[in-house]
Each structure stands twice: as structure tokens, then as C-alpha cells.
Amino acid sequence: MFMTIRVNISGAHTIGISHCSSFTTRLYNFTGVGDQDPALDSEYAANLKARKCRSLNDNTTIVEMDPGSFRTFDLSYYSLLLKRRGLFQSDSALTTNSATLSFVKQLLKGSLQNFFAEFANSMEKMGRINVKTGTTGEIRKHCAVVNS
Numbered sequence: 001m002f003m004t005i006r007v008n009i010s011g012a013h014t015i016g017i018s019h020c021s022s023f024t025t026r027l028y029n030f031t032g033v034g035d036q037d038p039a040l041d042s043e044y045a046a047n048l049k050a051r052k053c054r055s056l057n058d059n060t061t062i063v064e065m066d067p068g069s070f071r072t073f074d075l076s077y078y079s080l081l082l083k084r085r086g087l088f089q090s091d092s093a094l095t096t097n098s099a100t101l102s103f104v105k106q107l108l109k110g111s112l113q114n115f116f117a118e119f120a121n122s123m124e125k126m127g128r129i130n131v132k133t134g135t136t137g138e139i140r141k142h143c144a145v146v147n148s
């Protein structure tokens with residue numbers, strides 16, 4: 001169940017923009033030896049390096065998460081995943097795991113209406129997770145890291 005929620009909610013990356021700093025290690029220093037993430041389509045990577053994120057330290061340039069249709073809530077994000085063109089490592093991870101990969105393919109075979117229903121359903125499920133508030137919780141400055 002959580003597997004499908006993860007795939008559905010990641011579909012939010014079908015709209016909007018990101019900052020180079022969220023993925024430049026994939027382009028320039030994937031394992032710390034100045035290398036590129038082999039899971040990323042090399043043509044796409046070359047393009048990003050030449051036109052968008054020209055260095056590892058670029059933290060101002062913005063990049064469309066679903067190039068070509070970044071204003072449209074559609075299935076194109078999932079098509080790009082199959083072409084190894086997911087921008088973040090979390091996107092590309094959806095195709096290296098067999099369970100998530102087959103669910104991605106299932107979404108692509110289904111209708112847009114089906115995706116909308118799946119997405120809405122998963123958002124509602126996430127909304128039912130008891131969020132900690134007040135002194136029992138904390139609002140993170142960076143979503144992936146506990147505040148220091």
C-alpha cells in the first residue's frame with residue numbers, strides 16, 4: 001500500500017520547478033569522485049550540464065521537473081521515468097525497484113482520470129497520518145533533515 005502511495009504522490013513532480021542544488025550531485029559528483037549517476041539518461045544529463053546547471057555549486061538556476069509539460073498535471077512525468085529522465089534520485093529510484101516500476105507502468109496504461117483518482121486517494125491517505133503538532137512535533141527547515 002505504501003509503495004503505491006509513494007509512486008502516486010511522486011507524480012506531483014509532473015508540475016513545477018526545482019533548483020539545481022536538489023540534483024547536481026547526480027550530474028557532477030554522484031559517488032564523490034566527480035562522476036555522473038549512471039541511472040540518469042546521458043543525453044538529458046549532458047543537456048542539463050550545458051544549459052542549466054553549469055556547476056556543482058549552482059544553487060540559483062531553476063529547472064522544470066517535467067520538461068515540456070511542467071505546467072500540466074498529466075502522466076508525462078511517468079513516461080520520462082521510463083526514459084531514465086527522472087530529475088531526482090527519488091524519481092529514478094521508482095524505476096530501479098521492480099514493484100514500483102510495475103506500478104509506474106500500470107499508471108501509464110491507465111487513463112488520466114485513473115491517475116487523478118489514484119493521486120487524490122493517496123493524498124487523502126497521507127492526510128490521515130497523525131501529524132504531530134505543538135511541542136510534540138517540529139516544522140523542519142529542510143524536509144529531509146531533523147532541525148539542528
Ligand code: HEM
Nearest residue numbers: 006009010012013016017018019020022088089090143144
Ligand atoms: C504532493 C507531493 C509532492 C510535491 C508537491 C513535491 C514538490 C517538489 C518540489 C517543488 C521540489 C523541488 C524543490 C527544489 O529543488 O526547489 C521537489 C523536490 C524533491 N522531491 Fe518532491 N514533491 C512531492 C512528493 C514527493 C515524494 C513522494 C517524494 C519521494 C518519495 C519526493 C521527493 C523529492 C526529492 C528527493 C526532491 C529533491 C529536493 C529535496 O530533497 O528537497 N517528493 N518536490
